[in-house]
Amino acid sequence: DDLANGRPLLDSIEDPFVSDPVRDARLRKMTEKPCNAETPADELAESFLTPNEVFYVRNHMWVPVVEEVEADKHGINIELPDGDVRTYSIGELKARFKQHTVTAVLQCSGNRRNDMTRLAKQTNGLQWTVGAISCAKWEGVRLRDVLADAGLSLSDPGEDAQHVQFSGLEAYGASIPIESAIDPKGDALLAFKMNDELLPRDHGFPVRVIVPGHVAARCVKWVNKIVVSDEESNTSWQRKDYKCFGPNETSQDWDKYKSIQVMPITSAITRSKLKPIAKDQLGVRAAGDVPKDTASGRVVQLEGYAYSGGGREIQRVDISLDGGGTWDQARLVDDEKLEQGSKAWCWKRWRYEGTLPTVPDDDKGEAKTTFVVKATDDAYNTQPETHKSIYNLRGNLATAWHR
Amino acid sequence: DDLANGRPLLDSIEDPFVSDPVRDARLRKMTEKPCNAETPADELAESFLTPNEVFYVRNHMWVPVVEEVEADKHGINIELPDGDVRTYSIGELKARFKQHTVTAVLQCSGNRRNDMTRLAKQTNGLQWTVGAISCAKWEGVRLRDVLADAGLSLSDPGEDAQHVQFSGLEAYGASIPIESAIDPKGDALLAFKMNDELLPRDHGFPVRVIVPGHVAARCVKWVNKIVVSDEESNTSWQRKDYKCFGPNETSQDWDKYKSIQVMPITSAITRSKLKPIAKDQLGVRAAGDVPKDTASGRVVQLEGYAYSGGGREIQRVDISLDGGGTWDQARLVDDEKLEQGSKAWCWKRWRYEGTLPTVPDDDKGEAKTTFVVKATDDAYNTQPETHKSIYNLRGNLATAWHR
Numbered sequence: 184d185d186l187a188n189g190r191p192l193l194d195s196i197e198d199p200f201v202s203d204p205v206r207d208a209r210l211r212k213m214t215e216k217p218c219n220a221e222t223p224a225d226e227l228a229e230s231f232l233t234p235n236e237v238f239y240v241r242n243h244m245w246v247p248v249v250e251e252v253e254a255d256k257h258g259i260n261i262e263l264p265d266g267d268v269r270t271y272s273i274g275e276l277k278a279r280f281k282q283h284t285v286t287a288v289l290q291c292s293g294n295r296r297n298d299m300t301r302l303a304k305q306t307n308g309l310q311w312t313v314g315a316i317s318c319a320k321w322e323g324v325r326l327r328d329v330l331a332d333a334g335l336s337l338s339d340p341g342e343d344a345q346h347v348q349f350s351g352l353e354a355y356g357a358s359i360p361i362e363s364a365i366d367p368k369g370d371a372l373l374a375f376k377m378n379d380e381l382l383p384r385d386h387g388f389p390v391r392v393i394v395p396g397h398v399a400a401r402c403v404k405w406v407n408k409i410v411v412s413d414e415e416s417n418t419s420w421q422r423k424d425y426k427c428f429g430p431n432e433t434s435q436d437w438d439k440y441k442s443i444q445v446m447p448i449t450s451a452i453t454r455s456k457l458k459p460i461a462k463d464q465l466g467v468r469a470a471g472d473v474p475k476d477t478a479s480g481r482v483v484q485l486e487g488y489a490y491s492g493g494g495r496e497i498q499r500v501d502i503s504l505d506g507g508g509t510w511d512q513a514r515l516v517d518d519e520k521l522e523q524g525s526k527a528w529c530w531k532r533w534r535y536e537g538t539l540p541t542v543p544d545d546d547k548g549e550a551k552t553t554f555v556v557k558a559t560d561d562a563y564n565t566q567p568e569t570h571k572s573i574y575n576l577r578g579n580l581a582t583a584w585h586r
Numbered sequence: 587d588d589l590a591n592g593r594p595l596l597d598s599i600e601d602p603f604v605s606d607p608v609r610d611a612r613l614r615k616m617t618e619k620p621c622n623a624e625t626p627a628d629e630l631a632e633s634f635l636t637p638n639e640v641f642y643v644r645n646h647m648w649v650p651v652v653e654e655v656e657a658d659k660h661g662i663n664i665e666l667p668d669g670d671v672r673t674y675s676i677g678e679l680k681a682r683f684k685q686h687t688v689t690a691v692l693q694c695s696g697n698r699r700n701d702m703t704r705l706a707k708q709t710n711g712l713q714w715t716v717g718a719i720s721c722a723k724w725e726g727v728r729l730r731d732v733l734a735d736a737g738l739s740l741s742d743p744g745e746d747a748q749h750v751q752f753s754g755l756e757a758y759g760a761s762i763p764i765e766s767a768i769d770p771k772g773d774a775l776l777a778f779k780m781n782d783e784l785l786p787r788d789h790g791f792p793v794r795v796i797v798p799g800h801v802a803a804r805c806v807k808w809v810n811k812i813v814v815s816d817e818e819s820n821t822s823w824q825r826k827d828y829k830c831f832g833p834n835e836t837s838q839d840w841d842k843y844k845s846i847q848v849m850p851i852t853s854a855i856t857r858s859k860l861k862p863i864a865k866d867q868l869g870v871r872a873a874g875d876v877p878k879d880t881a882s883g884r885v886v887q888l889e890g891y892a893y894s895g896g897g898r899e900i901q902r903v904d905i906s907l908d909g910g911g912t913w914d915q916a917r918l919v920d921d922e923k924l925e926q927g928s929k930a931w932c933w934k935r936w937r938y939e940g941t942l943p944t945v946p947d948d949d950k951g952e953a954k955t956t957f958v959v960k961a962t963d964d965a966y967n968t969q970p971e972t973h974k975s976i977y978n979l980r981g982n983l984a985t986a987w988h989r
C-alpha cells in the first residue's frame with residue numbers, strides 16, 4: 184500500500200528521483216541524484232560499441248517515467264519560426280519516416296575534468312576521469328526529414344531559423360545551430376533505439392536527440408518539444424555552463440564566447456599492464472643483476488581511445504613512455520566495418536606495446552616514468568600539451584595530452 | 587632581335603621561367619625559379635584582404651603564358667568516371683553559370699616551417715616564416731555547378747566518384763575529396779578574379795581552383811583539366827609531399843597517412859612595437875632609478891592573425907608576454923562585414939596592448955621575455971605548445987604556439 188493515512192507517502196511526492204532506474208554496479212558513480220556515472224576504464228576500449236548497461240550516464244535531473252506500452256503515444260511538439268506547431272507521436276514518426284542508423288560517440292564536455300584539476304588547478308563540476316564518453320549504434324528518424332515534414336524549408340530555412348531548441352520531459356533544454364540539424368551529412372537523429380535495444384530509460388526512453396560530432400549536452404533526452412528559432416535555447420545549460428574561457432578569465436561574461444557544439448580532439452589511456460617476464464628473459468636478468476622490483480626494460484601494454492568531433496577521423500595516435508621525450512605510434516583497431524553514418528562520428532580504439540625506458544631510481548628508491556598519449560585527426564589538429572594552457576574555471580574540454 | 591645565327595637564343599628555349607612576371611619588391615623571396623615568396627610580416631595583419639601585389643606566391647614550376655585576349659578561349663576538360671569528357675571555355679563558364687564570390691584565406695602547408703626548424707630541428711622544404719598565408723576575395727563559378735552540368739549527379743555521385751583531380755598548364759596536379767568539391771556549403775570555386783581584378787598571372791590567370799578551408803596546395807592554378815575519379819591525383823604532390831608523419835617517423839610510408847586537406851588552427855604575431863614612454867612616466871622612472879635601456883614595465887603593442895581551416899571560426903586569441911606563464915586575450919578586429927561565403931573561411935586579425943613584465947637582467951645585462959600567441963576555434967581546438975611534439979621531417983603544419 185502506497186498510502187499513509189489515505190495520502191501518498193511524503194518521500195514519494197518530494198523525491199522525483201524515486202523512480203530512477205537501477206544502474207549497473209560497474210558504473211563509477213559521481214552523484215546519485217541526479218545520476219552521474221562514468222563508464223569504468225576497463226570497459227572503455229574493450230569494445231567498439233559500449234554496452235548499454237555501462238554507457239556513461241549524465242543526468243541533469245531525474246529520469247522521467249514513460250511506460251513502454253504508452254511510448255508510441257509520446258508526442259513531440261515542433262514549432263517553426265512562423266508559429267506553426269505540429270505534434271508528432273513516436274508511433275507516427277516510426278510509421279511515416281525512413282529509419283536511419285548511425286554509430287556515434289557521445290562525450291560530456293567535462294570528460295577528463297579531473298585531469299585538469301589534478302594537473303592544473305581546482306575546477307568546478309563533476310570530476311570525471313576518462314569515462315564520460317561512450318559509443319553506441321543509434322536508430323531513429325532523421326531530424327531534417329521531420330523538420331521538413333513540419334514545414335521547414337531545408338534549402339532556405341530563412342533568417343528566423345538560426346537554432347533548433349530541444350526540451351525534455353524533465354525540463355532540461357539545449358539547442359544546436361540550424362546547419363547541424365539539417366546538414367544532409369550531419370546525421371542528426373531522433374533516436375528510439377540504442378545498440379539494437381529500446382533506449383534505456385537513463386538514455387532518453389522513449390526518444391532522444393543524437394547530434395553526432397557534437398557535445399552530448401545538446402543530445403537532449405526524453406525530448407518532447409522542438410522549437411526552430413532565431414535564438415539559442417535560453418537555458419543556462421545553453422547560455423552559460425557549456426563554454427570555455429581563457430586560463431586567466433575569472434569574470435565570466437557569458438556572451439563573449441560561443442556554446443560548445445562540435446568537440447575538439449582528445450584521447451586517453453584506459454588500461455596499462457606490464458607483460459609477465461618470459462622465463463628465459465628472467466634467467467638472463469637474474470644471471471646479470473641482483474633481481475630488483477623495477478619495471479625498467481620490461482614490456483608494457485597500453486590501450487585506450489582517441490576521438491575528434493565534427494566527423495573528423497583520427498589519423499594517428501602517438502605514445503610516449505618517457506613523458507613526451509620520445510614518441511612511437513599505437514596500432515589503431517580496425518573497427519571501420521562497424522561504423523555507420525556519413526562521417527567519422529566514432530572513436531578509434533588503439534593498442535600499444537613497448538619497452539619501458541631504463542629509469543634511474545629516485546631518492547625513495549623508486550623508478551618512475553610517465554606514459555603519454557596524444558592524437559591527431561584528419562585536419563591534423565592535435566591536442567594541447569598541458570591543462571594549464573587551456574585551464575578554465577568550469578573545467579570544460581580538458582583535452583590536453585593524457586598522462 | 588631574338589635570334590642568334592637565325593635560331594632562338596638558347597636560354598630563352600631552355601629557361602621556361604623567362605616569361606615569369608615581375609614581382610613586387612616587398613615580397614620576401616625564398617626561391618626565384620620557381621618563384622616562392624612570402625607576404626612581408628608588416629603587410630599580413632595590416633589589411634583584411636591582402637593586396638594582390640603582396641599576396642604570397644607559391645609556384646611549383648614556371649608561370650604559364652596565357653594572353654589576356656585569348657583568356658576566354660582557355661579550355662578546361664572535365665572527365666567523369668564513366669569516361670564522358672566535356673570541355674568548357676572560360677567564356678562559356680562566365681556566360682552560362684551563376685557568378686559566386688567568396689572571401690578565403692590560402693595558406694601553404696609549410697607556413698611557419700622555419701619556426702619548426704628554429705625551435706625543434708632542421709626540416710626539409712622552403713623555410714617560410716609567418717607569411718605563407720594571405721586572404722583575398724575570389725570570384726568565379728561554383729565547381730559543383732560545373733560538375734553537375736558536365737553530368738555528375740550531386741545527390742548520388744556514385745562509388746567511382748571519390749576524388750576530384752585538377753591539373754594545371756605547367757603540369758602541377760592535386761586532388762580533393764568529392765565532398766569538398768560538391769558540398770553546397772563548401773564554396774569550392776573555379777575563380778577568375780581576385781580582389782576585384784583579373785587573377786594575376788602568379789595566382790593562376792586565367793583560372794584557378796579555390797577550395798576554402800583547405801590547404802592551398804589543392805587550389806590548382808592555371809587549371810586546364812579536371813578528372814572525377816575513384817583515386818587521388820597520382821602526383822607526388824598529392825601522394826607524398828603534403829602529409830605529416832610522427833615526430834619519430836623517419837621511414838616515410840607514404841600510404842600510411844591521409845593527404846593534408848582541411849587545415850588545422852594556427853596563429854602568429856606579425857608585428858610588435860614598444861610604445862614610446864610618456865613624458866611624465868619618464869620623469870618618474872628617471873627620478874627613482876638610474877635610467878636603464880630596459881623594456882620592463884613598458885607598454886608593448888602586438889598584432890597578428892589567427893586562422894583555422896574547414897570553415898571553423900576563431901573564438902579567442904590568447905597572448906602571453908611571459909613565455910606562457912600568464913595569459914590575456916587579444917582584441918579581434920571586426921572584419922565580419924567583409925566576409926563572404928557559407929562559412930568562416932577567413933583569418934581573424936587581432937590586436938593587443940599590454941605591459942611588459944619586469945624581468946631581471948641575465949648575465950649579459952639583458953632582460954628578455956618571450957611573447958606568445960595561441961588561438962582557439964569554435965570547435966575549441968587549440969594549438970600544440972611545442973614544435974618538438976609535432977615535428978615532422980618535411981616541416982609541414984608547423985602550428986605550435988607562435989613565439
Ligand SMILES: [Mo]
Pocket residue numbers: 241290291292293399400
Ligand atoms: Mo555534459
Ligand SMILES: [Mo]
Pocket residue numbers: 644693694695696802803
Ligand atoms: Mo604549399
